[in-house]
Amino acid sequence: MKTFPHGLHIPDYKELTSQKPLETMPLPQKVVIPLSQHIGAPASICVEVGQTVLTGQTIGKSGGFVSVDIHSSISGVVREIKPSLHPLGRQVQSVVIESDGQDKWSPDIKPGKNVGKLKSAEICKILQSRGIVGLGGATFPSHVKLTPPPDKKIEYLILNGVECEPFLTADHRLMLEKPDQILAGLDILIQALGVAKAFIGIENNKPDAILLLTEKTQNNVNIEVVPLDLKYPQGAEKQLIKAILDREVPSGGLPLDVGVVVNNVGTAYAVADAVLENRPLIERVVTVTGAGVNNPRNLRVRIGTCFEEVLNFCGGVKDDAAKILMGGPMMGMAQYSMNVPVIKGTSGILALPTDQARFAREATCLRCGSCIDVCPMFINPSLNGLYARFKEFDNSDRANVLDCIECGCCSYVCPAKIPLVHLIRYAKGEVLAKRRKSA
Amino acid sequence: MNTLVSSVVALGGLGVTVGLGLAYASIKLSVKVDPLIEKVRDVLPGINCGACGFTGCNAYAEAVVTENAKTNLCIPGGARTSVEVALTLGVEPEATRKLSARVLCQGGNAETVRKFEYQGVSSCHVLNQTAGGDNACPFGCLGQGSCAVVCPFDAIHMNENGLPEINISKCTGCGLCAGECPRSVIIVTEAEHAVDIRCRSTDKGGVVKKYCQPGCIGCGRCVKICPFEAIELKDSLARTLYEKCTSCGICVKECPQNTITRGPLFQRSAAPHTVHKQCCSIDN
Secondary structure (H helix, E strand, C coil): CECCCCCECCCCCHHHCCCCCEEECCCCCEEEEECCCCCCCCCEECCCCCCEECECCEEEECCCCCCCCEECCCCEEEEEEEEEECCCCCEEEEEEEEECCCCCECCCCCCCCCCCCCCHHHHHHHHHHCCCECCCCCCCEHHHHCCCCCCCCCCEEEEECCCCCCCCCHHHHHHHHCHHHHHHHHHHHHHHHCCCEEEEEEECCCHHHHHHHHHHCCCCCCEEEEEECCCECCCCHHHHHHHHHCCCCCCCCCHHHHCEEEEEHHHHHHHHHHHHHCCCCCEEEEEEECCCECCCEEEEEECCCEHHHHHHHCCCECCCEEEEEECCCCCCEEECCCCCECCCCCCEEEEEECCCCCCCCCCCCCCCCHHHHHCCCCCCHHHHHHHHHCCCHHHHHHCCHHHCCCCCHHHHHCCCCCCHHHHHHHHHHHHHHHHHHHC | CHHHHHHHHHHHHHHHHHHHHHHHHHHHCCCCCCHHHHHHHHHCCCCCCCCCCCCCHHHHHHHHHHCCCCCCCCCCCHHHHHHHHHHHHCCCCCCCCCEEEEECCCCCCCCECECCCCCCCCCHHHHHHCCCCCECCCCCCCCCCHHHHHCCCCCEEECCCCCEEECCCCCCCCCHHHHHCCCCCEEEEECCCCEEECCCCCCCHHHHHHHECCCCCCCCHHHHHCCCCCEEEECCEEEECCCCCCCCCHHHHHCCCCCEEECCCCCCCCCCCCCCCCCCCCCC
């Protein structure tokens, strides 16, 4: 079975929620919608305090090419526009909407669009105005991925159903329950890119999803479902391309440098919604899980619902819950307040009990090289950690620190418990700041 | 026998030729170093802190000899180095001012609200990037002790409350700590200034009270009472104008938040000291 070199075999804990069907969370009383939920320029606000908004109404216009529109996820009244805590730890300008409880949809959202005639540019326009971003976690605007520079020829599209992050089952459940819509979205993506062949990569810990999608696509020679060996971080796009096509994205490059575009299955689902029904991205599947949650579930949650409300719907957190993360345990962001909103990139909310959230005391590097053996990007994490510690950022840059995908494998295996990813993240920030300064 | 002679001749000849070549090169290609520069460098402390504004002690020594740089620029060396440099050069020594660093924050673990428990790389810069630091005050000390690590004189120690403490007798005022602090909590000013407003928060008073017990709320009482107009209020933060401040200490009693403190060098009967226009004041 196909896979990529290096990486880790880690326990996946998916049994907590993998058999739990998708449920729709009741409408929240209040939503806080940050104007920056994607990579790129934040959206510029186009509503006022006191204005009545409908579900799906645009409340923020994209602030540039690498940016998307933001929509109201409930109907109600705009109560406040203020900087508010974002799950990534910053204060971000946000729109607070109080629900009227009726969930009245904006009248321009209706099904029945003829997709066959749409050109690539038209599809991209729809995706940008419907706020579609990559739902794997990086929230990169989808229309940008679909507009490669003219000198780059795209040969293949890869649909990412790997979901390698432990605990998370959002994509898994979506593949099992909404395969037709995912495949409809895949068709639209294929049409927009004009590629001849598409792959759907799924790890073999999801045999039901592999079976189902293989059945659904057996009459279509252009789509191939590729079962992949279980390994972390296979869901990272560069690793997925290596696993499926054996092509290596050059250092500092993008998948389109090797003629590939990778999209998440959740994104394909949202693309189908946006193009076929003109429905904006106002809802996403969130896996609420972890040994610190009373009743782990897979939920469809409106964007802007606060974490506390979502966790309470799942029976609340247990008394010994010590750490709440947005995302999985490997790449997730620890939260210090439960009063943060679900954003487009929230694939899961994870509550870990004390014994799983323990933090070991850091020791001196043993020079064992374990981190180098597992690094899927073939950089030297221990060296980069030292450079970051001593603020030698020119050396960090030379040691390809910017190639790091922050998957966390090095920190996971380090026997000395050195917070390597933390150090490398710091170095990446400093190197980027330095580059911006000199540019 | 023949082998012995030939090898001695060959090796000896080689040695002589190369030796002559080296001797010629050393004369022809020699770099002339002013012996004065070496002498000046020898009297400098040799810690390469850069506080003089040059890239190390050697560069400063060169500048003193060749560019007539002032003799009092070495801050760690202080008056003694200024005199020694002047003696070496045979000029009049220039006056020196004793500088020292001070921490303009009293928000330790006990006084400020902490947003979360931080477990990670113990560096203020890294913590500052991690969700804006655990200190609820966005201007306050982060308490990881990057200033103490960088101090070449062992003059800074982190106390149990997570705040840096400066040992005035060891501090030379080189300013490495001030440059290291990501929150600009540490400043360098003349050592004889003994009264400091120890807060950097420009948030409004009500906001400050929520997160920090001894923070400046911008009430302006110190500004009104100061007989020397040495305090200005900008963005709800009182700031000392050190060039006017006489360290009289009236404001210390007046401050309702106990933000203003006396330093270790405070003397109640101290006469207003001489005004130094060039001394460092709080930036921005």
